Amino acid sequence: MTDLSASSFVRQDLVAERAAPTKTTGFIGFLRTRLLNSPGNILLTILGLLLAWYIVVPTVRFLLFDAVWTGKDRTACLAEKAGHEVGACWPYIQAKLAQLIYGFYPEAQRWRVNLTYALGAALLLPLLMPRLPAKGLNSGLFFFAFPVVAFFLLHGGGIAGFGVSWTAGLLQLFEQSIGGAGDLLVNLSKSSAIAPLLWVVGKVLVLVGVLIHWLIFPLTWLRDQLQASSLPVWGDFLVTAVIVSAVLFVLGGGVRTGRGALLGSLLTFAGIAVGIRLMGLDRGGFPIVDTRLWGGLLVTLVIAITGIVASMPIGIALALGRRSTIPLIRIFSIAFIEFWRGVPLITVLFFATYMLPLFVPGNFAVDGLLRALIGVAIFTGAYMAEVIRGGLAAVARGQAEAASALGLSWWKTTSLIVLPQALRYVIPGIVNSFISLFKDTSLVSIVALFDLLGSLRASFSDPVWTTPTTAFTGFAFAGMIYFVFCFGMSRYSLFVENRLNAHRRH
Amino acid sequence: MSIAPRKPPLQFALRLKRALGGKTGWNGFAAQIAFAAILAWIAYEIVANARTNLETQHIASGFGFLNYNAGFDVNQSLIAYNNSDTYWRVFFVGLLNTILVSVIGIVFATVIGFIVALCRLSPNGVLSRIGGIYVEIVRNLPVLFQILFWYLAVLAALPAPRQSISIFSTFFLNNRGLIVPLPVSEPGLYPFLAALAAGIVVALGLRHHARRILFQRGHMIRIWPYVLGCLVGLPLASMLIFGWPFKLELPQLKGFNFAGGARIIPEFVALTVALSTYTGAFIAEIVRAGVMSVHKGQMEAGSSLGLSRAATLRLIVVPQAMRVIVPPLTSQYLNLTKNSSLAVAIGYPDLVSVFAGTAVSQTGQAIEIIAMTMGVYLLLSLTTSALMSIYGWRINRSMAA
Numbered sequence: 071m072t073d074l075s076a077s078s079f080v081r082q083d084l085v086a087e088r089a090a091p092t093k094t095t096g097f098i099g100f101l102r103t104r105l106l107n108s109p110g111n112i113l114l115t116i117l118g119l120l121l122a123w124y125i126v127v128p129t130v131r132f133l134l135f136d137a138v139w140t141g142k143d144r145t146a147c148l149a150e151k152a153g154h155e156v157g158a159c160w161p162y163i164q165a166k167l168a169q170l171i172y173g174f175y176p177e178a179q180r181w182r183v184n185l186t187y188a189l190g191a192a193l194l195l196p197l198l199m200p201r202l203p204a205k206g207l208n209s210g211l212f213f214f215a216f217p218v219v220a221f222f223l224l225h226g227g228g229i230a231g232f233g234v235s236w237t238a239g240l241l242q243l244f245e246q247s248i249g250g251a252g253d254l255l256v257n258l259s260k261s262s263a264i265a266p267l268l269w270v271v272g273k274v275l276v277l278v279g280v281l282i283h284w285l286i287f288p289l290t291w292l293r294d295q296l297q298a299s300s301l302p303v304w305g306d307f308l309v310t311a312v313i314v315s316a317v318l319f320v321l322g323g324g325v326r327t328g329r330g331a332l333l334g335s336l337l338t339f340a341g342i343a344v345g346i347r348l349m350g351l352d353r354g355g356f357p358i359v360d361t362r363l364w365g366g367l368l369v370t371l372v373i374a375i376t377g378i379v380a381s382m383p384i385g386i387a388l389a390l391g392r393r394s395t396i397p398l399i400r401i402f403s404i405a406f407i408e409f410w411r412g413v414p415l416i417t418v419l420f421f422a423t424y425m426l427p428l429f430v431p432g433n434f435a436v437d438g439l440l441r442a443l444i445g446v447a448i449f450t451g452a453y454m455a456e457v458i459r460g461g462l463a464a465v466a467r468g469q470a471e472a473a474s475a476l477g478l479s480w481w482k483t484t485s486l487i488v489l490p491q492a493l494r495y496v497i498p499g500i501v502n503s504f505i506s507l508f509k510d511t512s513l514v515s516i517v518a519l520f521d522l523l524g525s526l527r528a529s530f531s532d533p534v535w536t537t538p539t540t541a542f543t544g545f546a547f548a549g550m551i552y553f554v555f556c557f558g559m560s561r562y563s564l565f566v567e568n569r570l571n572a573h574r575r576h
Numbered sequence: 577m578s579i580a581p582r583k584p585p586l587q588f589a590l591r592l593k594r595a596l597g598g599k600t601g602w603n604g605f606a607a608q609i610a611f612a613a614i615l616a617w618i619a620y621e622i623v624a625n626a627r628t629n630l631e632t633q634h635i636a637s638g639f640g641f642l643n644y645n646a647g648f649d650v651n652q653s654l655i656a657y658n659n660s661d662t663y664w665r666v667f668f669v670g671l672l673n674t675i676l677v678s679v680i681g682i683v684f685a686t687v688i689g690f691i692v693a694l695c696r697l698s699p700n701g702v703l704s705r706i707g708g709i710y711v712e713i714v715r716n717l718p719v720l721f722q723i724l725f726w727y728l729a730v731l732a733a734l735p736a737p738r739q740s741i742s743i744f745s746t747f748f749l750n751n752r753g754l755i756v757p758l759p760v761s762e763p764g765l766y767p768f769l770a771a772l773a774a775g776i777v778v779a780l781g782l783r784h785h786a787r788r789i790l791f792q793r794g795h796m797i798r799i800w801p802y803v804l805g806c807l808v809g810l811p812l813a814s815m816l817i818f819g820w821p822f823k824l825e826l827p828q829l830k831g832f833n834f835a836g837g838a839r840i841i842p843e844f845v846a847l848t849v850a851l852s853t854y855t856g857a858f859i860a861e862i863v864r865a866g867v868m869s870v871h872k873g874q875m876e877a878g879s880s881l882g883l884s885r886a887a888t889l890r891l892i893v894v895p896q897a898m899r900v901i902v903p904p905l906t907s908q909y910l911n912l913t914k915n916s917s918l919a920v921a922i923g924y925p926d927l928v929s930v931f932a933g934t935a936v937s938q939t940g941q942a943i944e945i946i947a948m949t950m951g952v953y954l955l956l957s958l959t960t961s962a963l964m965s966i967y968g969w970r971i972n973r974s975m976a977a
Contacts, residue, residue, distance in 0.1 A: 105701050118702035251620050395598030398608040402615070412957035413950045414914035420932050421950070424942035428629045429622045480600075509718035516720075516921050523721055530728065541729035549717055549725075556716035 132157035132539075133546060147537040158543040162535045170525050170548070173365015182356065183368055186223045190216060190375065198562065200569060213379050219345060224364070224372070228355035229346075231293070231302060233310030238293040241286045249279030303352035311339040361439040365520035367551065369439070373446055373511040373521065378504055380447035385454025390484065392459055403455070410452035415510050418445045423517045442514045450507050457499040461492035494570070501563035505556050512552075522548055626943065633940070641939050642667070648934055650925045652841050663935055670927035671952065677847055677926060678913040684852035685912060689859025696864050707860065714857040720918050722854055727846035727922045737833050748827055748834065754845050757824040758838040764814065768821035771814035775806040782806075843924035847916065855912045859905060866901035867893065899971050903964055910960050914953060927952060 093099045105115045136157030138147045145151050147159035163170075172180055193212040196202045222228075255272030259265040296305045315335040322331030349355055364372070391403030410418065422445030427436055465488050473483040493500075515524030526548045530541055597604030630637055642663045649659050654672040657665055695707035714722070732751060735741065740750040748755040779802075786799045815821065827837025870893050878888030919926040920933050932949040936942050 100701060103699075107699075111700050114698070114700045115702050118700065118706055122702070122706060247617070247621060250624075251617075254624075396600060396604040396608055397595075397598060399611055400598075402611070408958070408961075409954065412954040414917040414928070414953055416917045416920060416928055417932060417946060417950050417953065420928070420936075420942075421946050424936060425946055428626045428943065431625050432629050432632060505716075509716075509721075512718040512720045513918070516918075523718070523724065527724065527728070538733065541732065545721070545725045545729050549721065552718060552721060553713070553716050557712065560716065 132542070143534050144537045144540075147535075147539060156537070156539055158546060159535070159537055159539050160543065162529075162537075162540055162543055163547050165535065166525075166529045166532075166544075169529060170366045170522060172368055173520050173525060174363040175359060175365070175368065176363065179357065179359055182223050182226075182359075186220050187371075189219065189223075190371075200566075213382070215341070215345075217376065217379055219349075220372075220375075222349050222351060222355055224359070224368075225361065226356035226358040228351040228353060229303060231297065232306035233314070234289065234296060234306050235293045235302075238286065238289045241282065242290065245279050245282040245286065248275055248282065252276035252279055301352075303346070307339075307343065307346070311336070315339070361437050364439065366525040367522050369514070369519055369521040369524075370508075370511050372439070373443060373514060374504075374508045376443050377446045377450045377507045377511070380443075381450035381454045381503075381507070382500075384447060384451025385458050386489065388451060388455035389458040389462055392455065393462055407452045407455050410449050411456070415446075415449055415513050416516060418449045419513060419517045421445065438517075439519060442517060442519055446507070446511070446514075449510075450503065453503050453506075454500070457496050457503055458492065460499065461494075461496035462488065464495045465491045497570070498563045498567040501559055501566070505559045505563075508555055508559070509552070522551065635940050637941075637943065639944055641941050641944070644939075646935065646938075648938070650930055652844065652925055663931075663939070666935055667927070667931050667948070670925060670930040673924070673930075674913070674916055674919075674926040674928075677844060677851070677916050677919065677924065678909075681848050681851040681855065681912050681916065682909050684848065685855035685859055685908070688852055688856030690863055692856060692860035693863035693867070696860060697867060711857045711860055714854055715861075719850065719854045719915050720921055723846060723850040723918055723922060726850045727843065731842045731846050738829065740829070740834075746824075746826060748829075748837075751842065752833075752839065753842045754840040755827040755834045755837045756840060757826050758836065759822040760825050761822050762820050764818035765821040767814045767818040768811055771810040772807075775808075775810040778806045778810075779803045841924070843919065843922050846922060847919055847924050851912050851915055854915070855908055858908050858911075862901055862904045862908065863897075866897040869900045870896045902967065906960055906964055910957055913956060917953075 092102060094103050106112050134157075136155055137160055138156055138158070139160050141147060141159075141161035144159075144162075146161055147156055149156050168177075168180075172183055175183060193208065193216055197205070197208050197212055202208075252272045252275030255268050255275065257272075259268035259272060292309065293306075296302055296309065299305050315332055318335045319328040319332040322328030346352055388403050388407055391399045392407065394400050394403070419442060422441040423438070426441055426444065430436060469487055469491065470483055473487040478486070511521055512523040514521050515527065520528060526544045529535070530544060593601050593605075596602075597606075597608065600607070644663060645660050646663050646666045647659050650657055650666070650669055652673060653669045654676060655665075655669060657669050692707045692710055695703045696711070698704055698707075734749060734751045737748075737750045737752055740748040740755070742748050746757050782799045782802055786797050789795050789797055825836045827834045829835075874892050874896065875888055878892045879885070883891065916926055917928040920929040923929065927949055932946055936945050939945070
């Protein structure tokens with residue numbers, strides 16, 4: 071046995087203590103590793119700090135220290151009066167605040183706008199918090215009930231009928247259009263080379279028109295009876311509720327399983343009735359405020375929310391159409407999406423403003439705001455379709471196959487299995503297109519609507535507030551509003567993305 | 577009793593079913609017929625309504641108006657134009673102005689984007705924060721807001737011509753725009769251009785030759801002195817023989833305005849600055865994502881092969897990053913071109929502003945003019961997306977190989 075201590079491989083004395091390693095965490099560590107680790111980096115740091123100094127200091131001075139806070143008109147914001155170099159002219163914003171938020175909405179009616187804002191916030195906030203329950207009910211309220219309520223709140227006016235009258239009216243229009251087309255073809259056939267064909271098609275169309283006329287006769291008769299009664303809206307409402315609930319009850323499976331559908335339908339109609347009663351829609355509703363009086367942030371939010379609400383169904387339909395194997399539907403979806411994605415939004419707005427009125431019957435006067443809304447909805451819908459298509463492609467194929475194996479129809483597979491997963495995958499993408507939609511709403515100021523940016527621009531021309539810093543103040547204020555909305559949305563999108571990828575984090 | 581095998585279904589019928597109705601078969605075919613009927617009905621309604629409405633407004637449809645005299649002036653035009661020219665010429669003036677502002681905007685946006693991306697990627701903490709703040713602020717404000725900000729706030733706050741901000745006494749910035757020196761051609765211009773072109777051709781040929789030698793024999797040959805000689809020496813020689821190719825006409829303040837030099841209208845300046853800073857922020861994010869998408873191991877593998885840091889970046893990281901960068905970069909270029917249509921808000925005479933704006937209000941031919949304008953942008957984006965799919969296909973092929 072050898073003596074271990076005699077072995078040259080084992081050292082006898084302790085190693086001298088080494089100095090602690092250089093700190094690489096915390097503020098000091100950050101300074102060492104990221105700012106001052108080499109001469110070149112020190113130079114860059116100094117340059118960067120100088121750059122920041124020359125941007126931050128003038129901005130803060132402009133917004134806070136040199137700013138004028140009180141005053142009645144432009145003289146308060148002139149350097150001669152204030153006695154120092156003048157920064158932001160905040161009294162100008164105070165004077166124009168109402169115009170920037172409400173436009174020319176009548177002052178006595180502004181509570182309606184505030185109520186709409188409050189309702190929207192109350193419905194939207196729970197929808198954005200993933201922890202809260204009842205997402206289905208919540209999104210139903212936000213996407214279907216809220217737009218209708220908001221319309222009657224903001225625009226005012228009442229309704230003369232309900233489901234029966236509307237359906238009858240629409241079907242009657244359709245019948246007239248078909249009949250008109252038939253008559254036109256028959257007339258054309260007198261002077262055409264393919265006369266017999268045109269004549270046959272025309273006659274068939276006329277026949278279809280007559281058939282539709284007889285088919286919808288019970289409905290029109292019912293409508294006329296209801297309109298002649300003493301309470302047309304409530305009578306119509308009652309009949310519609312009964313018919314729709316009965317149909318849903320039967321479709322839902324009758325006595326065996328249809329009770330849930332019946333209950334849901336009755337509850338929905340009860341909700342609608344409460345809404346009609348509260349807003350007094352059967353008695354003319356609120357006084358009508360013409361959309362030309364709307365302006366400022368109100369128009370920006372109306373366009374953004376309508377765009378969001380309308381673009382989702384358009385986008386889902388187009389995305390499903392583009393993935394469909396039915397040739398005509400696929401080709402149409404591709405052409406539609408690529409067309410609207412290929413042109414700038416401003417030409418779409420021009421299209422909606424100048425061309426759309428030519429495409430509807432002359433007796434329909436399409437409101438200016440509505441035209442812009444249609445343009446924005448189509449445009450955003452096309453972009454949304456591409457986002458949702460990405461989500462549909464990300465759903466594993468086995469999901470749809472498993473659903474078919476269970477015997478679900480295409481509609482059930484899509485609406486219960488594929489779409490919920492696809493939409494969840496693309497929430498960040500959807501939020502991103504909402505951000506660009508929100509920014510794009512500013513373009514409506516070019517087609518003579520006064521959104522936030524348009525109202526701001528209009529307020530510059532007020533001679534009462536013409537000072538050298540008016541424009542900068544206005545842009546600073548509007549910029550903050552836009553930034554808060556867009557930045558908030560982008561942070562939310564990041565939050566959702568992190569939540570979705572929680573299982574991939576390490 | 578034997579069981580006769582069932583006959584296979586007719587392939588022809590199956591194929592027909594598949595072609596007509598996709599996977600859903602005859603149901604799909606019926607759906608298509610219904611869909612086509614609805615489309616036909618909508619199209620009929622649109623045409624019928626448009627015809628009645630145009631008749632009541634006494635507007636003759638058709639493209640005949642393009643040969644009429646426009647009768648309005650345009651404040652910037654790359655081709656000769658006066659107010660007795662036709663609407664055709666207005667169309668081309670607007671188109672050229674759109675192309676001009678897009679090309680210049682794209683150049684500046686790319687430069688800004690790469691600089692900001694470098695800042696964001698830099699190990700220096702201050703620079704990367706500044707880059708991040710720039711991107712967040714610029715991306716979260718509407719582009720129209722930024723155009724109006726530059727035009728109505730910044731450029732309008734500039735002094736009058738007499739108090740112009742002078743940059744090296746060659747560029748002058750005032751509220752009427754940017755005055756720059758104007759190059760005026762001299763007799764030596766054509767030989768100079770010819771020498772430059774020849775130099776470029778020879779340099780490209782040399783590079784090609786050097787690469788072939790490298791791949792065939794593994795020799796690196798030194799060509800940069802010759803390349804430099806061709807690119808600089810040839811034009812220099814031409815200048816010595818034939819004289820200056822052009823001289824710069826410097827702007828000078830005379831009375832209340834500038835004489836000499838060229839004036840770039842403030843609308844153009846505002847639009848270019850706003851579009852390039854806005855798109856630059858998006859490009860910065862694309863470039864950053866592209867560089868970060870290259871795995872760290874690639875860099876390490878490059879160093880372990882003994883390549884220098886610059887060579888690793890040039891030969892290994894950048895080519896892989898470019899594959900990720902190019903498709904979204906192109907779509908940003910396209911976005912910039914489409915956003916240039918916002919010129920209409922500040923009166924820069926681009927296609928939308930002079931053609932879809934002024935010409936529509938003068939002639940009332942909304943359908944034709946807006947269709948033409950949309951057609952131009954549509955053609956542009958379809959061409960770009962076609963080129964991009966070819967690019968994607970080539971990348972996929974080279975990755976598979």
